[in-house]
Amino acid sequence: MPRNAQQPSFAECLRGMVRSAVHLETRDDYGDNERFAAWRRGAGIDWDDRASWWRPFHDQIAAAVERGVVVRRARVVSGPVSEYIRWEHAMTRANPAAGEQVRRVPRRLASDLALPCNDFWLFDDRLARIHHFAGDGSLVEDEFSTDSAVLKLFAASFEAAWERGISHEEYRI
Template identity: 30%
Template sequence: MLYLTINETNALLRTAHTDAFHLEVSDDHSAVADETEPMRRVLAGLPPFEPDAYPDSWREWDELVGEVTAHGVTMRRVRVVSEPLTDYVRFLQGLTDRNVRLGEDIRWLPRHLVDQADYTTDEWWLIDNARVAFTIFGTDGDFVGAALTEDPAIVDRCTGIRDALWRKATPHADYAPGG
């Protein structure tokens, strides 16, 4: 596997030709530094930021999604979540309309509906059914990069997981958390 920094991971997403799929399975990334205050604000019923305080890292993501989807690439994401939702996942749900407006297709899948044969506890990006970039978090919980592989067995496994979970997941606009 090849280690990628955050910038290299973002550059990888820009190389997608048809599809960039992200699997998220963690109920808590609340230690991510640039999400602490926005999470507090969203859970309090406020906008995530003051109008003049939009973080550069969030702006960069917005630009990346816009750039990638403008080239006709489908950006998809399944969030496998425990119900009832954790505060962190409630925070994500509160921001997902923004991601959808930017061009991402995001679906939700309650963990109890997942067949363990169609699951992984790793979070990753699958790019064009050819490359998998496993998300790496530092000891402080912040995203630090990815581990990239083109191993056909791993790519095939992740493609199968993506397809199985995508079919079962509920589009964001239709998802109403239970539990």
């Protein structure tokens, strides 16, 4: 996809899927945000108050899953985990509630895997949304690719990580 082409939103990417959407995350920190800062100050989540934690992202995932799209996320994490990953683990309960399957891959179990340097979403093995982050964890930009070599690499690397992953429900911090 040319760099100056109109880039689709995440919602548009997900709406166009019919089979699968997979997400590989490899960072231990994605920068500060309001929800993370609140958690660090001791704010908890009232899981009985769905409106307080359910986000438009969850609506998008739930709608895709309802259409039959399998949505999976593999997170490669260091051990001991960072404070950010500890928070992310606490918040992940919302993802399976929307229908997304989540696994964590301890970094020590991924040493022999060929994983891309960037996080990505792969939609139906035909469109990659590649995330570029700054050193502080903030998102710099997303790049899109339909290059068959990139798609093949991403699909294989995701599946390799997924096979090593531990389900969110079983993973212990």
